[in-house]
Amino acid sequence: MLIRIQPDPFDLASILDGFGQGAGAIVTFSGIVRDDTGQMVALELEHYPSMTEKAVRDIATKARARWDLEDLAVIHRFGRLSVGEPIMAVATAARHRQAAFSAAQYLMDYLKSRAPFWKREIGADGPGDWVAAKCSDEDALSRWD
Amino acid sequence: MDVLYFAWLRERIGEPKERVETSAATVRELVAQLVATDEQHSAALSDLSAVRVAVDQELADLDASLEGVREVAFFPPMTGG
Numbered sequence: 001m002l003i004r005i006q007p008d009p010f011d012l013a014s015i016l017d018g019f020g021q022g023a024g025a026i027v028t029f030s031g032i033v034r035d036d037t038g039q040m041v042a043l044e045l046e047h048y049p050s051m052t053e054k055a056v057r058d059i060a061t062k063a064r065a066r067w068d069l070e071d072l073a074v075i076h077r078f079g080r081l082s083v084g085e086p087i088m089a090v091a092t093a094a095r096h097r098q099a100a101f102s103a104a105q106y107l108m109d110y111l112k113s114r115a116p117f118w119k120r121e122i123g124a125d126g127p128g129d130w131v132a133a134k135c136s137d138e139d140a141l142s143r144w145d
Numbered sequence: 146m147d148v149l150y151f152a153w154l155r156e157r158i159g160e161p162k163e164r165v166e167t168s169a170a171t172v173r174e175l176v177a178q179l180v181a182t183d184e185q186h187s188a189a190l191s192d193l194s195a196v197r198v199a200v201d202q203e204l205a206d207l208d209a210s211l212e213g214v215r216e217v218a219f220f221p222p223m224t225g226g
Contacts, residue, residue, distance in 0.1 A: 031226055046152055048218060051202035076225065088226060108226055114204065115225035118152035130153050133222035 020093025151220035157189035
């Protein structure tokens with residue numbers, strides 16, 4: 001199981017070299033900084049350093065308890081990230097695709113609402129609004145009850 | 146204990162962290178003490194439906210006990226991913 005919380009860019013292909021060897025299915029998801037307004041140049045991600053890795057590890061451990069996974073990886077960045085840069089990635093490896101897909105979705109749903117990160121939009125003129133959590137993100141957790 | 150603030154709560158309080166002497170038994174009692182401190186605390190913690198809390202780096206609720214606790218953090222709903 002690989003968990004990385006870092007400011008630096010990452011190369012998913014090299015991180016996943018050898019990941020899930022022997023598994024029948026590998027699912028990867030990458031989140032990319034996106035500009036919905038046409039005004040944003042970057043995202044500033046704040047986090048809670050002493051809590052973040054533990055919170056992500058707890059989420060990952062619950063995913064492993066729920067599905068029969070061969071391996072699992074979560075990489076999440078913090079700091080200033082330009083539009084178009086990867087912000088985070090998850091990867092799951094399992095014998096069968098259903099477990100790999102479901103575990104990846106579960107990880108994403110919980111990382112959205114239970115990992116201590118906060119995003120702020122940075123425009124050409126400087127810091128803008130904090131990104132508000134969506135009700136739909138919280139609702140997404142209920143499907144795993 | 147140490148009290149930490151993140152994102153817009155940190156901005157409204159004006160500090161990321163403060164040392165608080167308290168006899169509060171629960172998070173709710175600690176909030177009441179903080180709100181009484183000054184206008185910044187009062188503004189940041191006025192709408193608790195928009196505030197999440199962690200007690201010693203574990204997500205908790207307002208009724209969580211503070212017995213033996215060293216660090217309490219307040220922040221808006223998380224937006225990871």
